[in-house]
Amino acid sequence: MRRLILVLILLLLPAVGWTGEYVLIKGKGVEVCEEYGKNLNSFDLHNKYDMACKRKINSEFTELKAPEWRKMDLWKNREFLKKVERFLGLQGSYADPDTNLQEWERILKERIEETYLYATVIMTSQIDIDNDGKMENVIKYSNGYCPGGNYFGSSLMVLNDDKSEVDIKKTKPLLQNPQYYPKLPNEPLSRGWRFAMYDVFFYKSKAYFDRWSGDQWIGSKDKTEILKVFVTETDKKGKASTKEICRYRFRPVK
Numbered sequence: 001m002r003r004l005i006l007v008l009i010l011l012l013l014p015a016v017g018w019t020g021e022y023v024l025i026k027g028k029g030v031e032v033c034e035e036y037g038k039n040l041n042s043f044d045l046h047n048k049y050d051m052a053c054k055r056k057i058n059s060e061f062t063e064l065k066a067p068e069w070r071k072m073d074l075w076k077n078r079e080f081l082k083k084v085e086r087f088l089g090l091q092g093s094y095a096d097p098d099t100n101l102q103e104w105e106r107i108l109k110e111r112i113e114e115t116y117l118y119a120t121v122i123m124t125s126q127i128d129i130d131n132d133g134k135m136e137n138v139i140k141y142s143n144g145y146c147p148g149g150n151y152f153g154s155s156l157m158v159l160n161d162d163k164s165e166v167d168i169k170k171t172k173p174l175l176q177n178p179q180y181y182p183k184l185p186n187e188p189l190s191r192g193w194r195f196a197m198y199d200v201f202f203y204k205s206k207a208y209f210d211r212w213s214g215d216q217w218i219g220s221k222d223k224t225e226i227l228k229v230f231v232t233e234t235d236k237k238g239k240a241s242t243k244e245i246c247r248y249r250f251r252p253v254k
Helices: 001-015 029-043 080-087 100-110 168-173
Strands: 019-026 120-126 138-146 151-159 194-201 207-211 226-234 240-252
Touching: 019 029, 029 194, 029 207, 029 240, 080 100, 080 138, 080 240, 138 194, 138 240, 151 168
Parallel strands: 151 194
Antiparallel strands: 019 240, 120 138, 138 151, 194 207, 207 226, 226 240
């Protein structure tokens, strides 16, 4: 009940006259950063969560596009879901399917309802995410109630050609999560994705991805909401590398 009240408060914030903007703090003069920032601020940003769960693209910015995402049927693809959640370190978070499959499936039926506070959604798309001229099978996994839940996050992954497994090599460049402490034994490669929301956009047909974070980890230097934009590019030898090109900080304005 308290979670529901918090969500209602967040949704009612526009009525009390608050607004805000994303201020570009890295990437000034970089065309894509300037344009993407103008796009973000072209919407009424009533609170810090307005662009957290999903970034919006204003149709007035014709060079900016969003991918065509399709929602995956998680009940039909529950064996695949197990693999994704193992990669994300969520094995056993909602009962362990290896030891108690019946309970895991019972909870899954609740999780796939988007009205549920811990809803789980996987969106799929074909995107040249590493800008090498070839399309990849990209998924966006979202878990938890955004905005305002005690727990939420989304992560981007690349699948293999037959969409049966996470392609770890191609997914690594998308794991842009700050690491505030040394990696622990058996800790997943994807660590640090919680409380971060990833998304993808195109600018002049080139793929970029971004990471919104209201970071709640101990040791975080980003004490306010930060939105970072990254680009992955592939060299002639087929090696992909990722760099941060833009950074915005959300600034509330009364």
